[in-house]
Amino acid sequence: MKFQAQAAVLREPAGKMTIESVDVGEPMENEVLVEIAACGICHTDMVMRDGHLPIPVPVVLGHEGAGHVVAVGSAVTNVKPGDPVIMSFASCGTCPSCVSHDPAYCHEFFPLNFFAKRSDGSTALSAQGQPVHSHIFGQSAFATHAIAPARNVVKAPADLPLNRLAPLGCGIQTGAGAVLNSLNVQAGSSVLVMGAGAVGMAAIMAARIAGAQSIIALDLSQTRLDLSRELGATHALVSDGRPVSELLRAAGLSGVDYAIDTTGVPALLSQALMALNARGVLGLVAAYPPGVNLSAELAYLMSGGRRIQGIVEGSSDPQDFIPKLIAYHRRGLLPFDRLIEFFPFSAINEAIEAGESGRVIKPVVTMT
Ligand SMILES: [Zn+2]
Ligand SMILES: [Zn+2]
Known part of the structure; x- marks a missing residue:
């Protein structure tokens, strides 16, 4: 039939x-x-x-x-x-x-x-x-x-x-899962979210749920940055061509414990890597075209115990994680x-x- x-x-x-x-x-x-x-x-x-x-x-x-x-x-x-x-x-x-x-x-x-x-x-x-x-x-x-x-x-x-x-x-699970599952963002930490689209906004809301102290949104659009503040960002940075570390410094921040890339812009990735605190992690969440590489100074990565982590679908098991997200949503947290x-x-x-x-x-x- x-x-x-x-x-x-x-x-x-x-x-x-x-x-x-x-x-x-x-x-x-x-x-x-x-x-x-x-x-x-x-x-x-x-x-x-x-x-x-x-x-x-x-x-x-x-x-x-x-x-x-x-x-x-x-x-x-x-x-x-x-x-x-x-x-x-x-x-x-x-x-x-x-x-x-x-x-x-x-x-x-x-x-x-x-x-x-x-x-x-x-x-x-x-x-x-x-x-x-x-x-x-x-x-x-x-x-x-x-x-x-x-x-x-x-x-x-x-x-x-x-x-x-x-x-x-997909989208909400990916951003929220990157924070809550893949990176297991800790209370009191600092999280940089590059790109305030659906995935980035979900990451920002989840970082607030995780109790992050500094939640930094980076985007080209002021409208999106304004919304990111309402959803949990403590700092909203316009990506104006200056390196990420410089933007962070201008906002009174020395570095971040986690950086989440939803933009797929290679230059931003290299800059975010250089803005990581010791033991910091750069999470790769965007749809990267094949053949795009990232170069990093090995001594810098090694000495601070810094990591680069690939993330698919927020490392979610949908059968467990989607009901959790719905519970957060019901409580007004997502x-x-x-x-x-x-x-x-x-x-x-x-x-x-x-x-x-x-x-x-x-x-x-x-x-x-
Ligand atoms: Zn998708
Ligand atoms: Zn399988």
Whole structure:
């Protein structure tokens, strides 16, 4: 049996998406069919759209979906039809990282999230009998329906709106997880967050939760910096071309214990490294294009016990971490809804444009 859905199909790299009728196949034994209520737009969708990651076309992107389970495969036990769910990234469940509850570092992360098909090569979607690539981050949620592995879906509370919860599955989890999981930011410490987009703002809110004493936002946009102060930043620095250490000094700060990069700007990375206190860590959170290197003075790194750490999806195990984030949100500690602007699904290209121009921090398209 096939389901009919509307999906935003990307037919050429860097192109616009067109909303088309597609056929959705049945969920396989370990998969679920989700009727999507909303999906956030993440920067990684744009990286995939532009072909910087080798994604095949035609394809349906979208990896911050939330909705209701409509049908489940025969082996699925964690959710049932009718359950509200948030979808997150895909992981295999059996490699050493997955077995030790660290699925963001799944040995199969790249193929499962970016190959845009199942491991058996099949796709969940087709149009006029031709396959349309699916399973981006195990979901492809720019659509009214999506097939996802049951491992990717996290049960959502029934009393909170799904359209608000959708961005938890990637962007919010990534920024908050970088602080609370990957770096395990300590109370009383200093945290520099470079880039006040959705991921950076989530990191700022999480740094406040962690009890950091100095939370420094760095961005080009004064509007975003103003919001960062409302969300927890104690210092808001305009990136005006001066080196990071100089900006920090001008703000009365000598160095930082943690620096989190969400910008992907190599010059900023080198500067942030030089602003680390002894035992400081530079966390790499952005989508770095392949082939970009960072050089560092080895004696400087070694002598202060400084570290550089790669971070995927905030080192989250979504099944545990997303409920924790929802609990913080309920207590008013993680007001990520302030980053969101909603767009109807039919206006997905406008929503993308609003995100890329910087006007909206977290665009979310709503299907229902
Ligand atoms: Zn794995
Ligand atoms: Zn993402």
